[in-house]
Amino acid sequence: MGPGAGASADDIRAAYVLGQLIARADWVLVTGGRATGVMDAACRGARAEGGLTVGILPTDDARGMSAAVDIPILTGMGQARNNINVLSSVAVFACGMGAGTAAEIALAIKAGKPAILLNVAEAGQTFFAELGKGQVHLVNTPEEAVALAKRLITGA
Amino acid sequence: MGPGAGASADDIRAAYVLGQLIARADWVLVTGGRATGVMDAACRGARAEGGLTVGILPTDDARGMSAAVDIPILTGMGQARNNINVLSSVAVFACGMGAGTAAEIALAIKAGKPAILLNVAEAGQTFFAELGKGQVHLVNTPEEAVALAKRLITGA
Amino acid sequence: MGPGAGASADDIRAAYVLGQLIARADWVLVTGGRATGVMDAACRGARAEGGLTVGILPTDDARGMSAAVDIPILTGMGQARNNINVLSSVAVFACGMGAGTAAEIALAIKAGKPAILLNVAEAGQTFFAELGKGQVHLVNTPEEAVALAKRLITGA
Amino acid sequence: MGPGAGASADDIRAAYVLGQLIARADWVLVTGGRATGVMDAACRGARAEGGLTVGILPTDDARGMSAAVDIPILTGMGQARNNINVLSSVAVFACGMGAGTAAEIALAIKAGKPAILLNVAEAGQTFFAELGKGQVHLVNTPEEAVALAKRLITGA
Incomplete structure (x- = not known):
């Protein structure tokens, strides 16, 4: 999950690598699907x-x-589809920040899913870490994000 | 699309073959996903x-x-998810009849998708053929259903 | 519930009277809300x-x-909102027929709500009466529709 | 909008007054509707x-x-209904904070609606003020919240 038109060059680079690593882990990638x-x-x-x-x-x-x-x-249901993205995911990676991304992190917390935050500025880190307690994880690289998800999912 | 708990032995046999033919056509099968x-x-x-x-x-x-x-x-959204099934499909196969199936055929007509009806009794055939005009097609076998869908999709 | 652009003059006359009688019964009217x-x-x-x-x-x-x-x-969710109309209603009146109306009658049956059909042609009457068994009721006038709903709701 | 089971005594006092003031302004109150x-x-x-x-x-x-x-x-659609709350509101009042509330504030920003935050701790204030720029307003009392909404809505 992450911003569309508002994504930074760095968000896009990180998201590309995240997609590569998710594929290499043999996971199915779920996104909001738009060309942006x-x-x-x-x-x-x-x-x-x-x-x-x-x-x-x-x-x-x-x-x-x-x-x-x-x-x-x-879905034909606009932003209400964000909840489907979250429910259909085993773990939620947020890369960058925007209003839709914030809604998805909040819905992930509500749904009891782990949320892994990358490229999120300090205000968002502080807010979501407090809101989601043990469910929200802050990471610095796509590699760290996927390694953490592996540990969380397998319990290893 | 088709009934869950209310499916007849014949509906289930036909649906199994339909699934086989859809896979052999190299199409992705979309269903309501329940174990019934x-x-x-x-x-x-x-x-x-x-x-x-x-x-x-x-x-x-x-x-x-x-x-x-x-x-x-x-989706976590009950029967409202029927509209997503229909929107996400290129063609809708209905096999047998139930309240959920009837809603999906009606939504397929509304969404402008072709609906191919198999194992539907006369009252349903008459009603939906009239409601959906050129969009609703009546077939007698899974083979006929998939052959028709191929023609409709490729325009061949 | 009933057709939008496809409604006949008779559907519109009957729907207007139905609205009047629903208001006189001190019920809240729920519709799809469009100006048609x-x-x-x-x-x-x-x-x-x-x-x-x-x-x-x-x-x-x-x-x-x-x-x-x-x-x-x-709702911003297109035809998926039909299920909300039905769930939020104590009884569903269908006046006339169209693809959206058919979906709503089917969803009413699925949700266990009484569906009262007015201005529905024979093919629709036959199909839904069979599909919905005791839940589907055929009436000839708005007055009959509301009188029946009163009996169904109060059990009187 | 605001927390359910997680609401503080202060959130509940403020929400009650907010409800009173909304009614006195002759506005319709829209909430998530649960008994908590x-x-x-x-x-x-x-x-x-x-x-x-x-x-x-x-x-x-x-x-x-x-x-x-x-x-x-x-709605029968769980947290996906949050988007309907927001779309159906002219202005969104958030009173207190929880995962559902955070999702609704984010969706309000996404939908271009004004969001007025009351009883929101500093981390949330900082995060949402930054995320929503001119759309997010911080207030200290229900009276201030409703007075601000009046100005925003009437442009007075």
Whole structure:
């Protein structure tokens, strides 16, 4: 999860690597599916490594969809689809910050899912770490994010 | 699409074959994802042929999910998820009839998708053929259903 | 519930009277809220009698909303909002027929709500009466529809 | 909007007064509708002043609903209903903080609605003020919240 049009160059670089690592871990990548920002970069990264990508779109057709989405889920329900992204994920990676990303981190906390924050500025780190207690994890690199998710998921 | 607990033995046989043919056509199978009736049979059929199966579930966790679902989409939104099944499909196959199936055929008509009806009794055939005009197609076998979908999709 | 742009003059007349009678019964009217067809006519009828009207809209803003809606619920989720209309209703009146109306009658059956059908042609009567068994009721006038709903709701 | 079970005594006192002031302003109060925390207190406050209350519930029936809800909207879609609360509101008051509340403030920013924060601790103030720029307003009392909303809505 992460910003669309508002993503920084650094968010996009990190999201691409995150997508690659998720694919190499043999996980399915779930994103918001649009052809912009973090969603698009993560899908492109996963595809570059032969991964499978699911895009849960806010729209009722495939216009504006990332070309690197393999399985489009067309919800036609706008931002209400954020909750489906979260419920369908085993762990939520947030890369960068925007209003939609903040909603998804909050919904992940509500749903009891681990949320791993990368490229999130101090105010967001402080707020979500407090809101989500043990569920929210702060990391500095995509590699650290995926290594942590592996430990959280397998309990290893 | 088709009934869950209310599916007949014949609905389940037809759904299993439909799943097989969908997989052999190299299409992704989208169902309601629960471990019952037509959804489960179609997923099992597709998996038997090495196909990929998406289950768009009404629940917010994976309890009650068909073991033959590869990609679970957990919506937590009950029957409102029927519209997502329809929007995410290129063509809708209805196999048998129930209240949820009827809602999905009606939503397919509303969304402008082709709906192919198999194992639907006369009253349903008459009603939906009239409601959906050129969008609703009546077939007698899974083979006929998939052959028709191929023609509709490719325009061949 | 009933067709929008596809409503007949007779559907609209019946919906207006239905709205009036619902208001006189001191019930809150719930419709799909758009400024067209049965939704709009029922809201106008209810308002003419001083009733309260709720419109559960498919859109995320109030453009295209009936001017006779008192309480707009903006869902931004298209046809998936039909399930909210049904769940939020004690009884569902269908006046006329269209793809959206058919979906709502089917969802009412699924949700265990009584569905009262007015101005529905024979094919629809036959299909839904069979699908919904004791839950689906066929009536000939708005007066009969509301009298029946009173009996069903109060058990009198 | 505000926490349910996690609401503090102070959140509940402030929400009750907010409900009273919303009713006195002749506005319709929209809440999440459950019989707990800020939602319940705001509805009780509004009702005490003769206001009209809408509850947009996560459930598909009225169990667990605040007794002070006049118009229950039963969505059956869990936390995805938060987006409907926000879209259906002209301005969003957040009173206290929790994961659901944070999601709603973020969705309000995304939807371009003004968000007025009361009883929000410093980390949340800092984060949302930055995220929502001119859309997020920090206030200290219910009176200040409603006075500000009046100015924002009427542009006076």
